[in-house]
Amino acid sequence: MKRRRILATVAMLAVGSGLVACSSDEGGSGASNCTNTITKQNVPVVTMWGWYPNTQLVVDNFNKLHDDVQVCWTNVGQGGDEYDKFQTAISAGTGAPDVIMVEADRIPTFQIQGALVDIKQYGYDAVKANYGEGAWKDVSVGDAVYGVPVDGGPMGMIYRKDIFDKYKISPPKTWAEYEQAAQKVKDAGGPLFGDLGANVPAVLMALQIQKGAAPFTFDPAQPKSIGVKLNDQASKDVLDYWGGLARKGLVGTQDQFTPEYISGVINGKYATYISAAWAPGYLTGAGVGKGQDTGKFAVAPLPQWDPANPVQVNWGGSAFSVTKQAKKPELAAKVAYGLYADKESLTDGWTNQIIFPLNLTALKDPAFVDLKVAFFDGQQANKEVYLPAAEAYKGVAYAPFGQYYLDAMTKQVSEIIKGSVTGSQAADKLQEDVAKYAKEQGFTVQ
Amino acid sequence: MTLLTEKRARRPENETRKIRGKVHLREHLMGWLFVGPFAVVFLAFLIAPLAYALYLSLFQKKLIGGTSFVLFDNYVKAFTDPSFLSGAWFVIRFSLVSIPLQIVLALVMALILDSVTTLFARFSRLMIFLPYAIPTVIGAVMWGFLYSKGFGPLTDIFGLFGATAPDFLGSNLIFYGLLNVVTWQWAGYYMIILYAALQGVDPTLYEAARMDGAGRWQIATRIKIPLIAPALILILVFSLIGTLQFFNEPQILRYLAAGTIGSDFTPNMYAYQQAFSLANFNYGSAISFALGGIVFICVYAFLFFTRKRRSFL
Secondary structure (H helix, E strand, O other): OOOOOOOHHHHHHHHHOOOOHHHOOOOOOOOOOOOOOOOOOOOOEEEEEOOOOOHHHHHHHHHHHOOOOEEEEEOOOOOHHHHHHHHHHHHHOOOOOOEEEEEHHHHHHHHOOOOEOOOHHHOHHHHHHHOOHHHHHHOEEOOEEOOEEEEEEEEEEEEEHHHHHHOOOOOOOEHHHHHHHHHHHHHOOOOEOEEOOOOOHHHHHHHHHHOOOOOEEEOOOOOOEEEEOOOOHHHHHHHHHHHHHHHOOOEEOOOOOOHHHHHHHHOOOEOEEEEEOOHHHHHHHOOOOOHHHOOOEEEEEOOEOOOOOOOOOEEEEEEEEEEOOOOOHHHHHHHHHHOOOOHHHHHHHHHOOOOEEOOHHHHOOHHHHOOOEHHHOOEOHHHHHHHHHHHHOOOOOOOOOHHHHHHHHHHHHHHHHHOOOOHHHHHHHHHHHHHHHHHHOOOEEO | OHHHHHHHHOOOOHHHHHHHHHHHHHHHHHHHHHHHHHHHHHHHHHHHHHHHHHHHOOEEEEOOOEEEEOOOHHHHHHOOOHHHHHHHHHHHHHHHHHHHHHHHHHHHHHHHHHHOOOHHHHHHHHHHHHHHHOOHHHHHHHHHHHHOOOOOHHHHHHHHOOOOOOOOOOOOOHHHHHHHHHHHHHHHHHHHHHHHHHHOOOHHHHHHHHHOOOOHHHHHHHHHHHHOHHHHHHHHHHHHHHHHOOOHHHHHHOOOOOOOOOOOOOHHHHHHHHHHHOOOHHHHHHHHHHHHHHHHHHHHHHHHHOOOOOOOO
16 A cells, blocks of 8 residues: 555555556667667567577577568567557557567457457468468467467366376366266265366366357458357356355365465375376476376366367467567568477477477477477377367457457356356356447447 | 734834835745745645546546436445445444554554663564564565465464464454565554654653652653653654554455455455556545545544544644
8 A cells, every 4th residue: 555645645646647657668760679689780670579498499590590671689578468458559640560469369359459460461471371271270360460479278177197197087078077976085085086177267168169159250341340158058068067066165265276286286285186288397497296106297178168169279379479569571471480499499388398389390300290298297188188179179269359348257156256246147148248348349239 | 824914914014124024024925935845745645636536536537428417425335335335334443443553553662762771672672673664565575475375384383283274364253364464564663663763752751750659650651651642642653543544454364365365355445446446536535535534533532532642742
């Protein structure tokens, strides 16, 4: 609480105006404060924001390989931090970089504000064959392409072998088996089986899509109308299922990506972690799977609702987009297409488990396919789980107001966790909330 | 100032008038020169952003259809928005509990420290004040870890007695969890203000009171407290304004409190989310101004009811 000055009230109001924050000139074409060092002089420079842990290497590789353009990279924060800054730059009309790393699900949000450039005319055909169909769909709005896929998040079920062995269970193949196994472990006095985190609404969205939900339908030819369907039976079923697991005490209700959650994962408090292909890298970085926990983890395909018709889903994954503020969009597009697309960068990415690449040259590389993942005690996780999941992934149409939708979902999941609503009621409330917002934003909601 | 100059200029002595006028003009200019730097900063960094925020709050920007002038629609929306209203209601409730608690604690500590003058008292004074010197962010993170179920000490301590630790980050107890953090941080600060006010009281009054047979308790309640009433009112106003703008502690603890603290937990957090996360600067500004309105009303009401006691503002 700021009580130091009586005028703090007014100062706070001033902050609300956003005037203070948006005058930064990091982006633009003045490439004076790059994180990387540009060695080639008198070459046009393209500015870029990104947060891959190995961006430095990726940028250096790109700059080495190109003589007609150089990249000036700044890390302005990860995920939401970067989006907030980009959003502010969009509102201000200045301050954005030429190329920006965005998660695929955010692309429509920025696209609808006219902040991104359709890069189809700038060399799409040359690289089209390098990525799968689902990967392109995730970065497209209608026929227009607003990003170059880099990494994806095919989902799987990470589990602890020691816990599964101790309670004599095998990896569940369906969600029904998942619940039975959870019950069995609980009855035997074992740990929680999984976690329902209110701050990871994207996981629940993916799981709803797995059961057949199609949250948003959006035809760019009719940009004023949008289909919002968040309370269909599939969406309700999934929320009811997870709400039920939480109510029965089978799964925890901890926010993920927090010290509390990670300490739980390290201490064997959770038997499974429903997550994406980038999770091993993240968990390793957070200190999981080391010391006495070495080799305790394994991964199995995501449980299914109908094992006869398996559906694979995706969580996370990013792309490089060209912003409208880029002065030379063609040059910027060249950077977007070329960054993280050379073999050396990709290999560094997947060997260090930083990314699950979407570039087919990497996906078809036998070294990648047969990789024995150290985190999973030498299990060939790519071949067994993630590659089939990535190949079967069909892509999703994301909402042009993704941030609001995910915030609203978080709110409802918190209510489910509190026990104040059932999953079905939460889905109905979510529908009402998001549809109302869509109308406020000028859409016709179907 | 102009009025003053004119009045004086109308004096009958014709001769001195011109000279005096010149002197006054020079003084006048000097005055503005001294005020100048402050005035520029004040206008540029306070009044201008405020005016701009007010201007923004009168518009509405839609994803489809662009920006349009809506006059007070955003305010109408704010005062019918359950997120804003529940946030406002939370900070009002929080103020009603936390402010009296902090003030009473601060007052008791100040009175004790004022009447004891040992080395230990000086040491205690410093220790009680110390939490205020710790940055809010660090204080909040520290308490978040202390409350943590996974690796906080509470679990172990309660475990010794075979009990389950209370979850101060859970939705039932988060109010008290935050209350504790805020009291810990601010009570010492208020104590210092009150203590300083007590130091300013003329000790002969105590002597006189003792001659008249007053005990320590009577001196404290009949002499000390009434004499430091202006300071009490000052810190009440400070704490009222601060608490209604509750932001830092919940914003930091939301990363540790599983889903308990939403993005609309307090009005300030809601304004922040609207402006910087949803790019809805217009509505964010409107919420800020609406909150400013609530703060103004609360403070005005408070000052109105205590108008006999105050000697400032």
